[in-house]
Amino acid sequence: MENTILKAEMLSKTYSNGSIMQHVLKNLNIDIKAGDFTVIMGSSGSGKSTLLYALSGMDKPTLGKIDFKGEEISKYSNDRLAVFRRKHCGFVFQQIYLNETMSVLDNIIISGLLVSRDKKAIAARAKELLHQVGMTEVCYQKYPSQLSGGEAQRVAIVRALINAPEIVFADEPTGALNSTNAINVLDVMTEVNASGQSIIMVTHDIKTARRANRILYLKDGVIIDELKLGSYVKDDPQRHKILREFLERMGW
């Protein structure tokens, strides 16, 4: 738990639109430990998603550096970052973003094939993961448009896990789901974290945030405070109270 896997120092991100400069992230320092379930919260426009994408190597910071297991990835070229992402990261998005033209199984295998050429092994692991998230064989050859929102997001989670990444980045993964589906998805994410994979998740939802053991609160591009919680225990009223008080302090 104490091993730092991802570290950002003096991280800044500025967007410019002509003469207008927008400083979205300002000199952030973050330390993510292996096995952490970190949630980033904050009001709209606080820079949550920008921070998530910068940490995952999807976007390059304007200033500062990001280390993954001691290696500075912020210096990497775009292609090297792509290789880094395929090997070490998994992604889950609010809009799910499955490839509509491909079957459920292909949507997962496509990520696996970026790392290994062993199609049989990848397919077997995909099926095993699908089974773990409660998807039956019937779904394998279905297309995303034939799935419910919850089913599609579970497929997206399997896609994120197919290469057994050290970190899973999730951008409001339950934002577009109804409460039942959201709970199912969060249960899967919790199990993933329990198996040792780090999760960094952006959310607006307090019920989602309850799953994390660490909450970072962002305001105007700066982490103004953080809350550390113990391991997740279902229906723990104390945990919910502490989190609510923290968020109230933040002006939630």
Next chain:
Amino acid sequence: MKILMIATNNIRKAKVATATLIILIAIATIFLYVGISVLSNLDTFIDGKNAETNGAHFISITDGSHDAAIDQIYESIDSYASSEREEGLMSMSSKYQNVDTGEEAYSLSTLFLNRETPRDISRVTIIDEAAQIPENGVIVPYVLKIANGYKTGDTLKFMVDDNTTELEIAGFYEDLMFASPSNVSMYKLYVGDKQFNDLMNQPVYGSKCSYSAVITDDIDNTEAFESQFTKDLKTVWPERTGSYATLSYGTMKIGVAVFINIIMAVLVAFSIIILAIAAIVIKFSTTTHIENNIKNIGALEAMGYTSGQILGSILVEYLLITAVGFAVGLGASMLISPVITNVVSSSIGLRWTTGIYPRTILISLAVIMIAVLGISYFSAFKIKKITPLTALRNGIETHHFGKNRVPLERTKLSLNMAMGYKSLIFNKRQNLIAGLIIMMLSLVTVFSFAAYYNFAVDKSAMIKLIGLETAEVQVTAMENEETIFDEIAAMPGVADTVKLDSFDGVIKYDKKECGASTRITEDYSRLKVDTCVKGRMPVNDNEIAITSIVLNKLGAQMGDTVSIDYNGITREFLVVGVTQQFNMLGRGAAITTAGMKKLMPAYQEKNLMVYLADGENTKSFVTRINNQYANQNIQTASYFESIEMMLDSFEASIKIVVTGCLGIIAVIIVFVMFLVIRVRILRERIRLGVSKALGFTANQLIGQILISQMPVIIGASALGAVAGYFATNPLLALMLAANGILNCEFYVDPRLVLFTIIGISLLGLATVLIVANSIRKISPCRMFEEGVD
């Protein structure tokens, strides 16, 4: 106003499609406007040109032996109004070389007239007249300036056998009758009084002739005048051995216009192809626009806009684009008018002036508007069927429920290949459209290359189309024909000889009659050019083969019996074959020597076509013949060279048209591929962004686009080029059908087909690579955060 706002907003959002459409419409406008303006105004233009100089309606050039009888014939014809006669010098075996342009010497018959002779018919108006016309000054046809690059002050060598006179070009003149050697293989040159008399006093340069020009009361029926004249002349001058030429205004007018009419018809056809491509682009971009903006459409409908208003906004959008494209095209047509002037002038041999033709502008605008708005309406009509709710729920978003043809679990393809192939299948509609466009353009490219090759590089197929023989030398003997022809046939360096004559025959069928240049030879199988397209050439003395033009005019067909009236003798002939020829406006026929002897028992062949052995020099052979028969009445001409020279005047026009077409094809391919790939990247922005996020590198994604696109480009260009290989001759025959051409044998070099495939594929590859390269610059999160355009 609101509709206009939505329309302009749509245009702003779809810049690439808009630019592509504007360019396509502009190009279509250029071709359509230029094609229609030339086609519809050429006739009036030629009439106007002729009227400026009171140009002759009929011309007769003879040796002067029957002047009185000819004048009587003129006066006996109802439409005759007036005529002028003057003395000239006819040189049948003259050669020319412009020393200043560095051209090679070429053969062409010449009629010299005295510039200082007062004349009211076909007055000479000099273009680029020398400040002071020298004694050896010569006024030459305008076509030499525009097509051959002659300039005032150039030295023109006039050669007959070993005799040479240097003339200085002192200006140019326009005369429809002698406008282009491709129409009449003869120059009419005007020299000053002293030079004229010098030439007249040197028999080596030619013989005196009588040149008469006629004005009739009916300029639209000069061919009937010619027909009547020819018929009457035969009764008073059966053998007509001293009659050099008779030319009618009607025939010459059609003759000069044939080539440019074909070019303009090709331009109009090309504009229709471009409009078809524009229609495909409209269909493509309208569908894309509706798919991408379905939520906006839903929102507008929810706000109270009717589907009719939204459909109207799309029509207004294309109306604006068409207006801009049309204005750009019209402006460009004005800018390129010097090029068009050059092409038309060098083809017809008269100074064409490109003007502004309001009626043509309206016709072109109407054609383009109807085409564009029609296809826009049908493409966008589905909007009417979409309710606001379905639109807001992405109602017509395409869902894929098809069979998974490349399951990644089982495929043997590499990941990128498999992804590219999947994309190829998924984008099949767009690929089909792009493929169709590339196929059409590839076909046109091969056709253009083939046209250029056969017109400008290897002219033999063109000469065959014209219907002439490919003999290097033609010998005409007025005496001792048998002996001279036998001796020439036995000369070293001669591969073969064939006696081939022709006469102006009048063929009758039922109550109709038609003039035809009728060829006579003993055995048609010995000719090198087979003009027969149906049935066979005549073998027996009662058989005839006739061109389709003449057969159509007569209303006759193969198996019918026609008659030829010659010098009071009428003989019947059975039509055994259909021939084709471009020369003599397609009016031709063929009978055997035995058949001719039935019409004229004393007939004796006067023309010998001489085919030289490989490596034999035409010039030295002609000199040898002239030296050997210096004391005999014979004329020798470098036959093949003079035909090639005739075709040279078309070369410049063909070069301009083909180069222009190929350039435009390249631009269209680039724009269409640019549009296809750009729209695809915009549509698949999220997928590409997510792929990048998952770990695909930009190179992998570009590679997938290449894999999905290149088979379409290569396949379509190959299909189009191969179709072009097989379709060039049928298409050409279709275009020349009005000229009686049923079968073309243009050589289509397979290397050109390969070159077209490689060229288009490389152009496509470069375009795809350049456009797809934009994927490299976009960070994954920005791609999907920005959503679909």
